[in-house]
Amino acid sequence: MTAPALETRGLTIRFGGHVAVNDVSCRFTPGTLTAIVGPNGAGKTTYFNLVSGQLRASAGQVLVEGEDVTTLPASARTRRGLGRAFQLTNLFPQLTALENVRLAVQSRADAGWSLFKVWNSRRDLIEKAEAVLERVRLSDKRHVAPKALSHGDQRKLEVALLIAMEPKVFMFDEPTAGMSVDEVPTVLELIHGIKQRGDTTVLLVEHKMDVVRSLADRIVVLHNGSLVADGEPAEVIASPVVQEAYLGLEAARA
Amino acid sequence: QDIKIALIAGKTGPLEAYAKQTEAGFMMGLEYLTKGSMALNGRKISVIVKDDQLKADLAKTLLEQAYNDDKVDLAVGTTSSAAALAMLPVAEENGKVLIVEPAVADAITGEKWNRFIFRTARNSTQDAYGAAAAIPASGDVSIATLAQDYAFGRDGVAALKSALSQIRPNAKVVFEEYTPQNATDFTASAQRIFDALKDKPGKKIINIIWAGQHPLPKIADLKPERFGIEIAPGGNILPAMQIYKNYPGMEGAVYYYYAFPKNPMNDWLVAEHQKRYNSPPDFFTAGGFAAASAAVTAIQKAGGTDPEKLITAMEGMTFETPKGPMTFRKEDHQALQVMYHFKVKADGKDANDLLDLVDTIPADKMPIPVRNKR
Amino acid sequence: MSDMTADATTAAELPRTKTDWVPLALVPALALLALPFVGEPSTWVTLTVAGLAMGMMIFLMASGLTLVFGLMDIINFGHGVFISLGAYATLLVLGPLAGWAQADSVGLNLALLLLCILVAMAVTGVVGAVFERVIVRPVYGSHLKQILVTMGGLIVAEQAIHAIWGASPIPIPLPETLRGAFVLGDIVMERYRVVAVAVGLTVFVAMQLMLNRTRIGLLIRAGVENPEMVEALGYRIKRLFVSVFVAGSALAGLGGVMWAFYRQTLTAGMGMEVMVLVFIVIIIGGLGSVGGCFVGSILVALVANYVGFLAPKLALISNILVMALVLIWRPQGLFPVARR
C-alpha cells in the first residue's frame, strides 16, 4: 500500500490545561473527501492549524506522503503540497482580488525569488489567476480589493486562493459559511470537481449537514479534541454521539 | 569695496545660547573698535552671519559658500568643535583666513591645523592649565576627576594630568571617573569617588570636567565635606554657574567673568551689554568680541585683506580684548591669554553676582605645549 | 460618568483571574544579588535607596506615556516636550512665590512644590487637549504619521519654549528644606528623593485604582482594536481618548516638575533627553501596564546604579542590557496588558 497523502499520528496540543486536540491519529488517501464535523470548539480548526503549521503540536506527528513535516514552518508545508483555506476570512485586504489570487499562483510557480524581472512579464501567472477567478465567478470583481467585497464574495475569494495553489491536500474550513444559498452550489461543484480528479485529497470542515451528506466519502467526528467517530457518512450521522452532541436531536436517546 | 566677514555659528539647536553670545560679542566688538562707524580704512565692514546648526557637514558647506559665493575676505567660527574641525581644510583649499571662535578642541591648533587657521578662543589645554593653576602649589593634593565618557572628557582629563605635572607636581590625579554622556544619576559615581578619596592625606579635590548640564548639585548634595572633600567645578556660562551659588567657597578657574578684567574695553562691554540686553556679558560674548578685535587689528596692521599679508600680520600679533591683551603664538596661531582663579561668593547681590577673584593667572604661567608639528 | 463604573457581579462560580507575582520579586532579588558585589552595606543602602527614588522619578515621567502609548497605542514623541513644559511651568509659580522656596519651613516648601505640580498639570493638560485635537486626532491608527506629526509638534513646542523663556538654560532653586541629604552613619539619602518616592507612590496607587476599578482601561484597549464596535456599544470613545490623552499629558507635566527640581536647571530639550529611557521602561513593563512600568522603572534605575558602581564602562548600555534580558525572558514585557 502506498503512503497516504496525509497522516497524523497521536497529534495533540495543549493550551495551559486545556487539551484542544487530543491524540488524533488519522490517514487521508488521495481521491477521497473526508468531512470533519464536531460541535463548536471541538478542535477542528486547531487540527487544521496543526496540520498546516500555524501551530506547533505539543505531541504527535504530521506526515505528508510518508514524510515527517512536524517541525517544518507553514510555508514549507505549503510547498510540500498542503493547501489551506481559512474559516475566518484571511486575505490581503488592500490588494485587488486578482493580485490576491496571482500571489497564490506565483507561490505555486515558485517565482517569488526573482528580483530583477518585472512581475507582469509573467503573463502565464496572470492568466492562470484570471482563470481561477472565473471558476469562482468573481471575474467582474477582479479589480476590487477584499475590504470592499461583501462577506460572501470574500468567502469565494478565500476558496479561489486555495484552488490557485493547486495543492495535493485541500483543507476547507467552512467554505460556505455566510455564502448565500444561490452561491453555495458553485463552491460545492468546485469541491466536487477537485475530488473527481482522483489524485487529490480533500478535508472539509462544514456544519451544513446537507453539504456533508452530498459530498463526503467519509466522516470524522471530533469532540472535545478527540476523534470519537470515523466512517461511512450514513453510519456516522446515525451514531448517537453525532445525533446528540452535534445535531442536538433528543430523539437519539429514545 | 566692502570688507566682508563671514560669522558662522550654531545658532539653532541645543547650543543656541552660546551662538547668540558669540554673535552679540562679535558685533559689539566691531562697533567698539570702529567707533561705531563699522568701517575700516575707508571700507565698510559687512558681516554675513550663517547658521551651521551645529552640523559639521553644513558648517563645511557654508564656509565654502562664504569663500566662493559670498567672496568674504575672512571667516570666523564656529560653536561646535566638530564643525570647526571640518571647516579647517576649506580655509586651506581656498587660501583664506579662518579665525576659530569659540571651539576649544586642541586638534584645531594641533594636528589638524593649517597656516590659515587662527584661534582667539582658549583651547582645552589652556582650560586644564587654568584649572591646575587654581590648585595650591604646595602640600599634598589628591584629585579625582569626574568627566563624561567620550573623547572630550578623556582628553580633558589627560590635559589636566599633564598640566599638573608641569606646574603643580605636588598634586596627583588619584582617580578618574567617567560617566555616560547623558548620565543624570551620579550617586554611584560619587560613591566611587568618595571611596577613592576619603583615606587620602592632604587636600582632596573632585575636579569636574563637563559639557552640558552640570552634575555639581548632585555631588554636593551627597555631602563630600563629610570626608573633607572639596569640589572644583570649573568655569562655565553664567546661567550654569548660578547653581554654584548654593555652594560658596568652591574654587576653580574660569576663562571669563565680567567683573574680573579691569580695562576700558571690558568696562564699555559690561556697561553697554547691561544696557542693551539687561544682563552682563558672558563667556562667549567676550570671545566674540576678541575675535572681532583680532580681525580688525589684523586688517589694520596688514593694510588690507590679502590673505598672505593677513597671515604675516597676525603671526605673533598682540591685540586688545575684554580680557586684556592676547597674542597669536607664531608656531600654532593659538591666542595666548590669561585665566582667572575664582572662589564662589557667599552672598551675591543678584543672580549674576557669583564669583570673587582670587588671582589672575598670567599667560606665561601656563606653558601650553605646541602640538601642530609645523 | 456612568460609562466607567466597575463591574462587581458575575456569577459566583466563574473562574477567577490569577495575579502574576514573579516580576514583582525581581526587584528585591536584584537588590539582594547586588549586595555581595557591592560589599560595604552602607554603600549598598545608599545606592539602593537612590535607585529606588530615581526609579520613581522615571516612573512619574513615563506614567503618562503608558496611557498614551501603552494603552491608546499612540506613539507620542511629543511626550518629552510635555515633560519640559511641565518643568518650565514651575517658573510661573517660582516667579511670584520665590520667597516660599527660600523659606526654612517644610510646610511652605512642600506647599510650593504642590502648587508647582498643580499649575504644571493644568498647563500641560490644556496644551495636551490642544495637541490631541490639532495634531494627533487625525492620525489615530497610523504609527508612522504619529511619529512624524508628534515630532513636528515637539519641534514647534520646543521652539515655543525658546521663544517664551529664551534659549539659555534657566537655573531654578530647589526649596530650602528639600536640599541636601539625611545622613545616618555612612548612609546618605538625598531629601528630595524621599519626596519623589512619596509622589511616585501616590501617582502609582491612584492610577492603579483608576484603571482596575473602572472600565477605562478596558475601553481604551477595546477602542484601539475596534473603535466602531465600542461606539456601537454606546461609548463615546473620542471623548474618552481626549480625556486620557489630557491625563497623560498632565502626568508628563507632573513628571516634568519633579525632574526640574531634581535637575535644578531648565532646558527646552530636558524632556526629550529622557525619552529613550521612558520608551525602554514602557516596553520592559509590557505595553499598557502601569504596574509593569512601575517595576520596570525601578529595575532600570537600580541596575544603572549598581552597574555604575561596579562596572562604569557598562553603564552606557545598562538600560539596553536590561531591556534585552527582560525581553528574552518575557518577549511581551513583564506584565503585558495590550498585546500588540
Next chain:
Amino acid sequence: MTATSAPTNIPFDETKVRSGVLQSLLSSDPPRSRVLSLILVAILFLLAATPFLFSGSQPLSTAAKICVFIVLVASYDLLLGYSGIVSFAHTMFFGIGGYGVAIALERLGAAWTSVGIGLLAALALSAALAAAIGLLSLRVRAIFFSMITLAVASAMAVLASQLSEITGGEDGLSFQLPPALRPAFRLLSEPVFGTAVNGRLLAYYLVFFVSLGVFLLLLRVVNSPFGRVLQAIRENEFRAEALGYRVVAYRTAASVISALAATVAGALMALWLRYNGPDTTLSFSIMIDILLMVVIGGMGTMYGAVIGAALFVLAQSYLQVLMEAGSSAVAGVPILPNLIHPDRWLLWLGALFIVSVYAFPGGIVGRLRQRGN
C-alpha cells in the same frame, strides 16, 4: 453587472504589459500621472544640469545632497513602504557607508583603491548586520522590532563615539579624495558653457549617476515578483506564510537590499563632503528626516522618494534664506519679523512636518495620481 458593485473601469490596469526602453528602465511602473511625470522629468533635468545652470557652490551642494537622499529615502521606502518594516536603524547603514569610505581614505591614502576597499568593507558589514538583525528580530512584533532597531542604532552611535581613535569620535573625519575628484583637478582646460570641468564637477556626476543607477535598480526590485511578495507580507504576513512564502527570509532579504543601498548612499555622501561624522550620517534627526521625506513623497511609490527628498532638502537649504528675506520684508510689522526670523526656522520645519502629513495623507505622489484620474 449591477450598480452596487465597484466599477470595473479602473484607472490603471497594471497587469497590462507595456513595452519600450523607458518602460523597461522604469520596470513597467510609470509615474501614472501627467503632472507627476512632468515634475520628475524636471527634477531629473535640473539635477543633471545643475553645474551648468547655476553658479556657485550652494546649488551644487544642494543638488548632490538631493541625489544622495533620493537613494537613501528610496532604500528606506523599500523597507517601510513596500515591506511594512519600521526600522530606526537605517541611518546606521548610511553611517557605515560614510565611515567605510572615510576611514579607508584616511588610513590607506587618497586613491581609488581605498574608495573601493572602504565601500566593499562597508557593504559587507552592512549586509551582515542587516541579515543578523533581520533573522534575529524580525520574528518579534513590529513595535518591538522598531524599538530593537532604535537600541541597536543608538549602540552604534555610542560605538562610533567610543572608537574615536578610528572614527574621529564626535569630531568625525576629514580626508582627501583621489586626485581626479579634487577641485584642483582639471579634466578640460577650457570651461564648458562657462563652467570649469574640474574634479568637483566629476565628483558631482559620480554622485549623480551612481544615484540614478541605484534608484532604477531599487525601482526594479520593488516591481519584481519579489517586490510583490513584500507587499503581500506587509498586508497580511500570516497569510503570506500560509501561501508558502517564507516571511522571515523575504523580510531579511529586503532589509539587506535596503541596507546595501543606504550604504552606497552613505559612501556617496562622504565622497561629496570629504568629511564624515556622527551628525552627518548617524544621527537620529536624519532618521526622522528620512521618515518625513518618505511620508511626504508618498510611501510605497518609489517616486515619492524623489519628490520627498528634493522638496525637503530644498526646504532645508533655502528655508533660512527665504525667512531672512521675508523677515526683512516685514521689518516694520510687530511680532511677525520675530516669527519668521531665520533663527526660528525649526519652528517652521516643525509646522511643515505637521502640515505635510495632513495635506498629503497618501503623500504627494498619491495626491497627484488621484488628481490625474
Next chain:
Amino acid sequence: MPEPLLQLEAVQTHIGPYHILHGVSFGVQTGSLTMLLGRNGAGKTTTLRTIMGLWRASAGRIRFDGRDITASATPDIARAGIAYVPESMGIFTDLTVRENIVLAARSGPIDSARLDWMLGLFPALRRFWNLPAGNLSGGQKQMLAIARAIAEPRRLLLVDEPTKGLAPVMVRSMIEAFKALKEAGETVLLVEQNFYAASALGDDVLIMDDGRIVHSGRMSDLVADQSLQQRLLGLSLDAHQ
C-alpha cells in the same frame, strides 16, 4: 397600526464613490422578529451599518422610536437602545471573554440571573471566561458576539448572520434564545443566509437585491410559496436541512 419602532424611508448610502443603497424603505414593528434576506452583495450589511450610523445615509430618513436618528452619532444610537452584532462579530480579541461582556453591559453590573441565562445558552463562554477572546473557536466567537448583544435588555437588536459557523445544535440554541428575547418584548432585525433558521424564527421577512427591498411580507407566506423562494432567493429545494 402603530408607528413601527424602526422606520427607514428611501435611505440611500454611498461608500466613497460607490452607490450601494438605492432607496431602502421598511419598518420594523415593536416586538416583532424581522428577517432580512438576500444574495451576497445585496446590501444587507450596509443597511444595518447605516442604521447604526457607521455609514452615513446620503439621502432618506431613519426613525427609531419616533426620533429621527439619521444624523445621530453611533454612541447615541446605541444609547437609544439598539444593539448591533456585526457580520465580522467585532470581538475584542485582546480582551478576555469576561471583559468583552463587562463592556457590553454599559449601564452597570449584569444582573446575575441574566448572566446565568446567557451562560446557560452558551456554556463554552463560562469555560473560557478568562481566556483572551481571540483564542476562541470561530463558533465560540459568534456566541460571544451574541452574548454581548443580549447582556442587557435593549429595545432593538440588529444581528448580522448569527448562525454562520455554528454547529446545528448551537443553531437550535440560538433560535431558542431569540424566541425568548421576543417573548421578553424585544424587537429583532436579523440578517440570515440560513433559510432553515430564518423560517423557524421570523414573523416578517424582507428581501433585498441590488441595494433595494424587493419583497416584504409575512414569513409564513414565503415559507408556503416555493416559487417565490426560488425567484427571490434562488433557493433550490434541497437546500433545506
